[in-house]
Amino acid sequence: MIARTLFQPEHEQFRGMVRSFAQKEIVPNLLRWDEAGGIDRKLWNRCGELGILCPAIPAEYGGAGADRLFSMIVLEELAPLGGLGISLALHSDIVAPYLLSFATEELKHRYLPAMAAGRTIGALAMSEPGGGSDLKAIRTTARRVAGGYRLNGSKIFISNGGECGLAVVVAKTDPDAAAKGISLFVVDAAMPGFEKGRRLGKIGLKAQDTAELFFNDVFVPDGHRLGEENQGFGYLMRELPWERLQLAIAAVASCEAALALTIGYTRERRAFSQPILDFQNTRFKLAELKSETQIAQVFVDRCMQLVLENALDPTSAAMAKYWCTDLQCKVVDECLQFHGGYGYMQEYAIARAFIDARAQRIYGGTNEIMKDIISRSL
Ligand SMILES: Cc1cc2nc3c(=O)[nH]c(=O)nc-3n(C[C@H](O)[C@H](O)[C@H](O)COP(=O)(O)OP(=O)(O)OC[C@H]3O[C@@H](n4cnc5c(N)ncnc54)[C@H](O)[C@@H]3O)c2cc1C
16 A cells, blocks of 8 residues: 555644544434434534644634644544534635635634634535526625625525524625626624525435525625625635545545445455455455545545645646545445445445435536536646
């Protein structure tokens, strides 16, 4: 196996802490949270206490001031557990960085320490009922009024939406100007007119909070706009390679987790007087999946190195997102097959891995959109 070279001893120590926390406080609750349709709210506070939230946010704003490898570790350890790592990454490594890069000092001091402690949960609201892939065509508007804006519209499929204390909302400030008419706003859940719809019933990721959000004439003060007016599209593009790589990281970790489960299961389970693992079909198929997972890991690690150097390009990030999430769906499907009928039973981790994986090819830009981006480099 090709040894991974990204991590230092302090990263491995952090990984050990996250893994043992997950084994003690997450794994025993997964089935219950799936049935309840959400995790316990206090888990966010617990993650805050342990320094698992906002690791890359500077200490002056309540974060750990660490490098993004710590974020990678949180994803690798927690994404295979009902997609929990993805909800946390969205909060810590997508929403919080928008505030860090573009919010006023006042806003940063108000929200970032609360986010790092898990007291306030962050969401990113882009997709709308009328369409998610074509961001330039969004219909939510922010109309200029004295001292701020009036926000009107609705968003759908918003992760962390039901519990969020704030949402970074993408809205049109110039409805006639496509990409050049988009701005970003920090909308506090307490602002009058901000309403949350019901939690959406999903086929997988059942414990993940995904909701509709409605904005009915919400007054958003000037100070809650991120950066300059009409520059929002550029701000969204700036961090996209890192955001997309996060999904690839989650995908490869989920492949590893599915393989480990399946190797263990097929070693124990017997048919025709021998372990399932000893059939040549099992060994060959698992050998193929292990090879592809290793290849994906090497590519993702190289992309991560580029993230650390601020040099990951959008095409390579799109390749990583599309290829690794496609691979994840293939791996979990093949691994489920080796579990036979048990693989179809809800309480088996491989069954959950199978249904949870499917969303990965849809959010963060669908895999078709990824191929469109890649094709522009042909
Ligand atoms: C579990 C989950 C969590 C999510 N979390 C969030 C979130 O936190 N915030 C947020 O803003 N959104 C979120 N989303 C929404 C997600 O980003 C969108 O669903 C996604 O971008 C696709 O948009 P859509 O559903 O409107 O599909 P559409 O844009 O209607 O696309 C439908 C189909 O057409 C294809 N298609 C569209 N355009 C093209 C094209 N140019 N070329 C080829 N094919 C094309 C798509 O690939 C897709 O297969 C989430 C979705 C899910 C399922």
